[in-house]
Amino acid sequence: MPSSAPDTAASRRIVLTTFGTHGDVVPFIGLAKQLQALGHRPVLATSDFFRDLVTAHGVEYAPAAPHHSQHERDLGLTQAERLQKAFHPLLGGKFVMEKLVYPYMDQICAELDAACEGADLLVAPPTTPWAHMVAHKRGLPWKSVILQALTLSLHSAQDPPVVSNALSLRPWPRLLGEERYRRWFRTLRNSGRNFIKPLDDKAREYGMFDPARNPIFEGCISPWGSVAMMAPEMMRQPMPTDLPGPVDFAGFNFFDGNTAPLSDELEAFLQDGPPPLLFSLGSSLWFQAARFYPGWSKLCARLGVRAIFLAGQNALTGPLPAGQITVPWASVGALFPRCHAVVNTAGCGISSQVMHAGVPQLLVPFGMDQPDNAARLVRLGAALSVPPRKARGKTFEQALHRLIHDPTLHARARQLRQDINPVCGTVTAARLIAQSCPARHEQP
Known part of the structure; x- marks a missing residue:
């Protein structure tokens, strides 16, 4: 826990949002608890499925689509059936975006926008590619919180990712050369632009469409900086110099959301x-x-x-x-x-x-x-x-x-x-976020 007493005069309302499963939400609950300990007023905006979990830890909850209850109602699929489709090795990403996200884009942005009323900062992972659009619409500063090394390595020719069990991009920079690899991978990403049309349409609506920036890649990394909630040892060493920066490594999160003793x-x-x-x-x-x-x-x-x-x-x-x-x-x-x-x-x-x-x-x-x-x-x-x-x-x-x-x-x-980091990453991440929290509406 932070040793210094909370500074109530500097208290900020910080909206955190995330999308996914229990493993995506729990780190943000831990982060919110640490921001509370620093004297701030965090609110976690996410699916209604996690409302009770969030509030049980004393964190303020705000609804932010897409909601699990809507998916079950509209698709007629159980949670297990949805997860099975989401993890399909070839069609998983297509299912997630086309069935779980795109039909709810207006609601997604409207509910997150409502949660950001009166906020001083928005904190979001790259798995919420609409967050930067809402921040732009409100003129609100925002920071990315990164849980997976994959998010960073997708931008790197020095530490490229393993995309699936059948495909690793690691050999390609050596075979092509780093600069040719970057050009090839950029072309590959942009070749699927039709797939992200609903995101582009929302960006046009908010007056921020940029054909040179892919909202799932460049758009998800904040110009205000990123906090990586992982140990730097997860990246290739020495640390790649071509990561989408600035990135601060806070260390792994060890908060698991379960405080009950073993049975x-x-x-x-x-x-x-x-x-x-x-x-x-x-x-x-x-x-x-x-x-x-x-x-x-x-x-x-x-x-x-x-x-x-x-x-x-x-x-x-x-x-x-x-x-x-x-x-x-x-x-x-x-x-x-x-x-x-x-x-x-x-x-x-x-x-x-x-x-x-x-x-x-x-x-x-x-x-x-x-x-x-x-x-x-x-x-x-x-x-x-x-x-x-x-x-x-x-x-x-x-x-x-x-x-x-x-x-x-x-x-x-x-x-x-x-x-690896002896202090829970949520403690360090909360401190980094609090220290960088700018005055409201200040632009980078």
């Missing part, structure tokens, strides 16, 4: 034997548990290791082998340090919590930022990665065996715990 049942399990493996598919891919958890449970029994399956009730309904348990959810900050290793999907939130716990991880990245996160975590030396198509066969068994027994992986994980 008596889980506590008893942990005390009843050696540290177990933990399996989690996160808040985005829990619906895949029935596909993977039964096989992983049998594998753990065969290898003779204890296991916890997070959110596995619907997937593992029968009697479990000795030394295995399923739990609906738990504070990962309290649970991970007591595990031998963690199998997860390489989401930026859960994988950073594993690093903070000082244990190695086996990553099964599905899509979006996960393949890029996985490649970076493997590069740091305390993680292994297996694509989903190989996560139920011999390759996965060999990786799991190494995860359990490789002393180098475990030693590197302990070292990373010492090397």
